[in-house]
Amino acid sequence: MNLCNPRVIRELMEEAGIRFRRDLGQNFLVDPAVPEEIADAASVDEDAVILEIGPGIGCLTAALAERYRRVVAVEIDRGLIPVLEKTLAEYENVTVVNGDCMEVDLSALLSAAAGGGVPGVDFPVAVAANLPYYITTPILLKLLESGIRFSRITVMVQKEVADRLAAAPGSKDYGAITAVLGYYGTVERRFTVSPGSFLPPPAVSSAVVSIDLYPEPRFKPLSEKVFFAAVHAAFEQRRKTLVNALSARFSDLGKEKLGEIVVSCGFPADVRGERLGTGEFVALSDALFRAREALTGKAD
Numbered sequence: 614m615n616l617c618n619p620r621v622i623r624e625l626m627e628e629a630g631i632r633f634r635r636d637l638g639q640n641f642l643v644d645p646a647v648p649e650e651i652a653d654a655a656s657v658d659e660d661a662v663i664l665e666i667g668p669g670i671g672c673l674t675a676a677l678a679e680r681y682r683r684v685v686a687v688e689i690d691r692g693l694i695p696v697l698e699k700t701l702a703e704y705e706n707v708t709v710v711n712g713d714c715m716e717v718d719l720s721a722l723l724s725a726a727a728g729g730g731v732p733g734v735d736f737p738v739a740v741a742a743n744l745p746y747y748i749t750t751p752i753l754l755k756l757l758e759s760g761i762r763f764s765r766i767t768v769m770v771q772k773e774v775a776d777r778l779a780a781a782p783g784s785k786d787y788g789a790i791t792a793v794l795g796y797y798g799t800v801e802r803r804f805t806v807s808p809g810s811f812l813p814p815p816a817v818s819s820a821v822v823s824i825d826l827y828p829e830p831r832f833k834p835l836s837e838k839v840f841f842a843a844v845h846a847a848f849e850q851r852r853k854t855l856v857n858a859l860s861a862r863f864s865d866l867g868k869e870k871l872g873e874i875v876v877s878c879g880f881p882a883d884v885r886g887e888r889l890g891t892g893e894f895v896a897l898s899d900a901l902f903r904a905r906e907a908l909t910g911k912a913d
């Protein structure tokens with residue numbers, strides 16, 4: 614069955630009595646080269662268990678199942694489950710789960726699918742997905758903050774989001790998500806995909822990116838909580854100087870002290886947060902942590 618053929622997709626959906634759901638970001642791939650390329654990029658290890666978010670009718674799922682030990686595919690749309698049972702019937706190494714990827718216990722699912730063990734420790738795990746665009750950043754943050762040691766996360770996202778994920782400090786696309794991503798790993802832009810590669814075509818262009826996660830944490834802030842608070846404060850008001858932006862979340866320290874901290878970290882007094890790379894945010898957050906500790910005896 615050619616799962617990238619628009620006629621096949623329409624027939625499968627008609628048979629199941631379902632329609633494309635815009636609210637769930639349902640734009641299915643119809644260019645057969647794209648799922649193959651995403652699947653190729655997903656992992657260097659064919660023994661990996663792959664988590665797929667949003668299998669749709671299963672074109673990427675099948676390409677992943679051909680290459681890797683096991684695929685766990687989480688699909689929120691109950692109407693697609695009978696379709697997936699049919700399209701993936703020949704693959705014994707696929708587990709389809711009906712659920713919201715933001716709600717399910719990913720670690721438990723991956724462990725059960727692999728027959729036990731801790732994902733990322735006892736067996737390699739990676740993520741591959743053509744993401745629903747309405748929820749891209751929350752999904753990426755959930756994956757990164759899950760504590761699961763994914764070796765790589767390869768996802769199709771809106772092109773503008775790809776630009777943001779891979780942006781350099783100081784550039785117009787650099788934002789909180791870029792600095793946060795840099796905490797967990799490195800981003801590689803792979804290729805762009807035009808709207809015509811999807812059914813129905815989305816209004817925007819898309820791009821595939823891979824995030825290679827550090828096997829061991831590269832940055833060790835004194836407090837993760839203060840690090841994330843500093844990053845978010847800096848970008849909540851990105852037109853302001855870093856000192857002014859920080860004073861919203863670190864008002865207890867006062868502007869004068871915040872100014873001293875920024876300068877003591879080696880930045881100009883009027884620097885904006887968008888100039889700081891992830892490592893510099895870590896240094897800043899350590900200085901903030903120490904200053905609070907000195908002030909109150911409590912740091913975060």
Ligand code: SAM
Nearest residue numbers: 637640641642667668669688689713714743745
């Ligand atoms: N993988 C298919 C493809 O490439 O053709 C479909 C990709 S489509 C862009 C996104 C898929 O994610 C849809 O099947 C949609 O129903 C599903 N989805 C949307 N929100 C979800 C969520 N919160 N959890 C799991 N799946 C979700």
